[in-house]
Amino acid sequence: MAAPSAAARPGRSRRLASFRPKPTLLIGAAIVLVMIAMALFPQLIAPYNPTTFDYNAILQAPSAQHWFGTDNFGRDVLSRVVYGSRIDMQIALFTTLFPVLFGTLMGALTGYLRGWLDALFGRIVDVVMVFPFLILVIAIVAMLGPGLTNMYLAVSVVNWVYYARLVRGETLVQNQSEYVQAARVMGYSPSRIIFRHIFPNAVTPAIVYWMTDMSLGILLGASLGYLGLGAQPPTAEWGVMVADGKNFMVTAPWISTYPGLVLTLAGVGFSLVGDGLADLLRPKR
């Protein structure tokens, strides 16, 4: 360890000062930022209205006027992909927000406190996990009725268990660390030990998983949209668009292909961000 001068030690902010992200993180962040920009300002980026029919330009191949071509109603595929980002980023956020908050909280509490609470939630987690994820979500959406809000509800009900299990396991590991024992010896209250001492050490895998989960959420939203249980036509949503184009795969493959490619790109972007964050957030030993 070098011995820097006193002035070169501004404390906490040094963690950010020594910020050296991997190139993959920068690429991922760039992709995600483009997606977010498309979601926030689609009218600035999209050349056409995403839902206006143009019967003079039906099933046109990609060209200078329509970069991604047009669909069977003459709607511009690029514009629909841009507007679709609005729905899909929303899906990425709303299918994961409640799970990441509630799941990490329950994981940390049950992992530290153990006892009856842990036993109860452990069984609930087991019950949810033995069902195939998609089947369970589809069953819940089928009960509630199709639509985005019901889809968010259904996914949230199921998805938190993965965060809970992840953080619980990490909390159990941290619990064995002597710094947790030291905190107990110091007479700190359980809530302080959980939230100030264990949580920052245990939450990193959950944040990383969250990024991957956002891309899973988009895929899930697209799957449910494809099955007609998520976003409803004529809303531009990538999964719905892939579904809309399936009858024209041979004659006009661009209708399904471009939203599919963008969907993949978004998934790769979130995964790269998650991977890069893992390196940055890992506490140094």
Added chain:
Amino acid sequence: MSPVRTTSAGPLLSVRHLETTFHTQRGPLHAVRDVSFDVGAGEVLGIVGESGSGKSVTLRSILRLLRPPTKVTGEVRWGDENLLDVSARRMRQVTGGEISMIFQEPATALNPVLTVGEQILESLREHERLSAAAATDRAAELLDLVGIPSPRERLKAYPHEFSGGMRQRAMIAIALASSPRLLLADEPTTALDVTIQDQILKLLLRLREQLGMSVILVTHDLGVVAQTCDRVTVMYAGRLVETAPVRALFTQPRHAYTLGLRLSLPSSVGRRQPLKPIPGAPPDLRALLPPGCPFAPRCGFVTDACRAEEPKRRRVDEDHTSACIHHDTLPAPSEVAA
């Protein structure tokens, strides 16, 4: 060093008949059996024993760090309270404010996501109302007290920027923040190299003098005991087999196990002798212990009486107890070596 005797006010901490039982897949494990000892004000008591003899478990039992289903019974008298009976809230006051503990692994005993300063400040402000500025001053003072140079800048460092010895010093500073009257040290020097070990032990002794606190030092190293402690108690298979002032224990052990430990320790004076290790290994506490002395299978002085019944602890001299039937016929280590 001159042993500091217990004052007329009685011992600071008094442990009686402490029993700790773990529940394992293969049945109960009796890790601590009928352990009783006192610690006087300002005294350094050593607890020595091999790995798995129950030293650390004893400390953790005293501070109630072991969770159910682990069972701890007996009495831990602190002032006029039995710490095994008090409420969790009261226990937090005691452990934070009156008894502190430092751990073996300085690498993991500090929280990696908080700066050293934040961790000292947290301990300070938990038990004292201090302004932010006063607390920072006090934290820097503490780092200075434990011998960390340019303490004010070091407060802002993260644990991973410290060396092993510095981390242990920082750990001690955190433990001292609450001005404890008793410090439990669980093998505080085991993970450190010998020169740093010596520095940390000297630091503990200096702090004992300066702050007038008592120390229970758990170690497997008789050399550490000789250098540091006033009194020492030897632990074997979960029991205390011999308790004595450190000088008496080294010149004339009154338990065959202590004698064995003593003979396996190299001496710096006189002719170099081959070391005599104790044959065998400590008993598996998960199995049912045979009747008789737990050390009997490894003991060179064993007789039928040893195997018949577990020997009781008895007073063999003033302030010297032993659980060895042959306590008065054991040779002095110097005679064996000659």
